[in-house]
Amino acid sequence: QVQLQESGPGLVKPSETLSLTCTVSGGSMSGYYWTWIRQPPGKGLEWIGYIYDGAGINYNPSLRSRVTISLDTSKNQFSLRLSSVTPADTAVYHCARDLLHGDFYYGMDVWGPGTTVTVSS
Amino acid sequence: ESVLTQSPATLSLSPGERATLSCRASQSVSSYLAWYQQKPGQAPRLLIYAASNRATGIPARFSGSGSGTDFTLTISSLEPEDSAVYYCQQRSNWLTFGGGTKVEIK
Numbered sequence: 001q002v003q004l005q006e007s008g009p010g011l012v013k014p015s016e017t018l019s020l021t022c023t024v025s026g027g028s029m030s031g032y033y034w035t036w037i038r039q040p041p042g043k044g045l046e047w048i049g050y051i052y053d054g055a056g057i058n059y060n061p062s063l064r065s066r067v068t069i070s071l072d073t074s075k076n077q078f079s080l081r082l083s084s085v086t087p088a089d090t091a092v093y094h095c096a097r098d099l100l101h102g103d104f105y106y107g108m109d110v111w112g113p114g115t116t117v118t119v120s121s
Numbered sequence: 122e123s124v125l126t127q128s129p130a131t132l133s134l135s136p137g138e139r140a141t142l143s144c145r146a147s148q149s150v151s152s153y154l155a156w157y158q159q160k161p162g163q164a165p166r167l168l169i170y171a172a173s174n175r176a177t178g179i180p181a182r183f184s185g186s187g188s189g190t191d192f193t194l195t196i197s198s199l200e201p202e203d204s205a206v207y208y209c210q211q212r213s214n215w216l217t218f219g220g221g222t223k224v225e226i227k
Contacts, residue, residue: 035216045157045165045208045218058215061122094164098212100153105212107155107170109177114164 002027004095004112012089012119018082022095022112025076029053033098034078035108036069038091046091050098051078085119092116123148123211125219133225140196142222144209149189153213156185156194159221160205168207169194201226 008020022034033056036048049059051069059067068081082089092114099106124147134140144154152172157165167176169185172192182197196203204226209219 044221045159045210047216047218050216060215096164098216100212105153105155105171107167107176107212108157108165108210109167109170111164111166 002097002110004097004110006093006095006112006115008115008117010116010118012085012117013121014086014119015084018080018085018089018117018119020080020093020095020115020117021077022079023075023077024097029071029073029076029078031099031101033100034069034071035096035098036080037094037096037108038089039094039114040088040091048080048082048093087119090117090119123150123214123217125209125211125217127207127209127219127222129222130220131223131225133227134199135227136201137198140199140203140224142194142196142207142224144187144192144194144219146190146192146211148214150211150213152188153211154185154187154192155210155212157208157210158203158205159208165208196224199224199226 012018033050033052035050051057066083071078094114095112096108097110098108126145128143154172156169159165173185206221
């Protein structure tokens with residue numbers, strides 16, 4: 001079955017850029033929205049953005065000026081870059097597979113376990 | 122952006138009781154709504170998609186209903202392993218999550 005795994009530095013300094021990669025194994029990347037979500041300690045889930053087949057991208061308006069999501073289907077990976085980070089960006093970052101087909105929404109059915117990123121000097 | 126408001130914030134019930142969780146959208150999201158269960162230290166798990174369809178492997182005691190702006194997740198008979206935080210999420214207007222309902226089993 002399809003599995004997702006996040007990877008990247010666990011510690012980032014303030015004002016620097018957070019970079020994470022999600023590796024997709026066991027299935028094709030075609031036809032899905034590949035999504036990043038984060039969860040600050042003790043808080044709820046926040047959508048960061050998604051990319052669809054490399055052509056469609058949408059970001060959370062509150063993060064849009066700092067976020068870039070990219071897709072590399074040859075490596076079965078998609079990536080997140082978040083610039084100018086502050087301690088408020090400290091969170092568990094999850095990648096997930098999302099499916100919206102026509103007028104039917106199938107939800108985010110596969111999630112990575114998450115990776116903790118701490119922003120601190 | 123559709124804001125999702127979940128209530129109650131916390132629900133404390135005994136095993137075998139019925140749990141009713143509410144999710145209200147600030148504008149219609151049609152049936153573009155999903156529910157997730159999250160246990161401590163784990164990724165969220167998809168329970169319900171398109172408002173009322175159970176995801177693969179989800180027990181029949183979980184059911185979803187509603188459309189437009191008002192949605193409900195019902196757990197018909199609580200099991201101890203149902204202790205978790207439950208989130209609703211919409212996909213009609215961008216993508217947003219509700220604030221979550223924590224279900225505690227007495």
